[in-house]
Amino acid sequence: MLEGLNTFRDALAKAGRVLLSTHVNPDGDAVGSLLGLRRVLRAYGVEATAVLADPVPVKYIFLVDEPVFGPGDEELARSTAAAPFDLVVFIDASERERVGEVAERFPQWSRPGALLVNIDHHIGNTGFGDIVILDPERASSGELVLEVADVLGVTVDPVTARQLYTAVLTDTGRFQFSNTNEACLRAAGRLVTAGADPQTIAERIYFERPAAFYRLLGHLFEHMTLHAEGRICVFRVSLDETAAFFRDGPYDSEGIVDFTVQVEGVEIGAFLRQTGEKTFRASLRSRGEINVRAIAETFGGGGHEKAAGCTLEGEMSEVLGRLIDTMTRSLA
């Protein structure tokens, strides 16, 4: 059994109120494992409260079974003043500060000596906290919540199953990233039997984007440019075009850059979006060995090896030229 699980159970047995949080800009694993853990702890008989520094992204709102507090909520301040938390759990956060504003505020919401629990699967986790449940072999934090449920003897109900299945699904990119392993597929299988509906969940997350999103994607595909013998694919969109596509609804291009590296032969892709008269945001993706963080850093940006971003200033054609030049040099 994973280290820390038994200690966590013992701490829960003594705790009255538990605070749960996860990282800023929460993704599917963050939201799913936070909400799933809250349900598991409540089923165990603990009063669990979830606080998030950022709002739950629209596409994960279907997972929200009970409200989640923001760090500035007065009701939260009032209730914690009356009854401070006995235990604080950060899940899917590789370091203490990743929970944003919650990291600054949680000591004032908790009783003195309240233990901090760190449940995570990121390989770079700093090991912060008093109780650490960390397994970098796991593809998602959602799987660790399933282990917590097992240790507590809590049966996962269909709502929890949906939350945790979403965690596994999204952190493996639909069972397709290189972290996809037997353990996550087995966990997903258990969650389907427990009531998660793979079809509905995938449709909610990956499809059902508004028509304007697909018209923009269509425009980008039709006018994409390929460089370096097809190893580079570039999408670009101007402010005027963006305005025209999203006349009737909010702008939405989330995940659009991922499509650049779906084209046969493409190793790195960029989505260049005009954000001001002479300002452009570039999102970069790599499907192979090329490190796109290095490209982003050239322009003062950052990110990961396979997903990075940066801001460029200038005329569209000149900015495009610089970006494509740098991308081409990175292939050498």
Added chain:
Amino acid sequence: MLEGLNTFRDALAKAGRVLLSTHVNPDGDAVGSLLGLRRVLRAYGVEATAVLADPVPVKYIFLVDEPVFGPGDEELARSTAAAPFDLVVFIDASERERVGEVAERFPQWSRPGALLVNIDHHIGNTGFGDIVILDPERASSGELVLEVADVLGVTVDPVTARQLYTAVLTDTGRFQFSNTNEACLRAAGRLVTAGADPQTIAERIYFERPAAFYRLLGHLFEHMTLHAEGRICVFRVSLDETAAFFRDGPYDSEGIVDFTVQVEGVEIGAFLRQTGEKTFRASLRSRGEINVRAIAETFGGGGHEKAAGCTLEGEMSEVLGRLIDTMTRSLA
């Protein structure tokens, strides 16, 4: 244990040469389970030969470890004249005739009294054959090959794992169709541990389409029309446009109609492609309750409830009008 498995093992123990085939227009489950079964039987020490009425589709060629015979191959005729098959196995074929030309020919390639084995997961399987291994609870035939390997005591190697993983992956639409269950996710997990690479396989099958495919998709998305308050989405492309998009390579629009029902709110979608001066091919998809086969049948076509097709004659605008009218009426 599944009925028929032990009988199959006993028959294999007595068999010298075994013929394997699967259905016409083979999909990922057909190709993957056929090739996987061939490897499993060979590892068990049986001489197994695969024959397919149709060629292996380009996107599944990466699975082919050894050549597959066509029913007209002279080498096959010569070798079976010298040493006829002792056992014939049809996998993933819901009826005997689904193997096409192989159904007519296999008696002349086999010794008198050769047993016919039927391994399948389709609910409508007719139960043909002398030994029947049928489990409609399974999402794919690939999972049944894994059971065969278990019964024979054969360890699945990485090549076989890749073939069988592809079978499971494609027949569940990337673990997303409503048939996705715990058993198939567990099987997929075992296959990953046995050496299947989920990332490479998904990329080979679902991405890496040529740039021309994505430019066409882009064009279709940008110019799609929505009808009946957004419940219908229509893609259309003329002969001239098709020619322009595929100037440099073979025409490829496989699966493009599936994108129509990814748009938020869309229940049925159509991809209308001009194939002659006044001839159009319509592919239809349903994401919900609407039966698109009924729409296709109106125009003399056919298919399934969620995927169907038909041919229409006339001018583009008139054909479009008829199709959209019929689709709109189907929503009532």
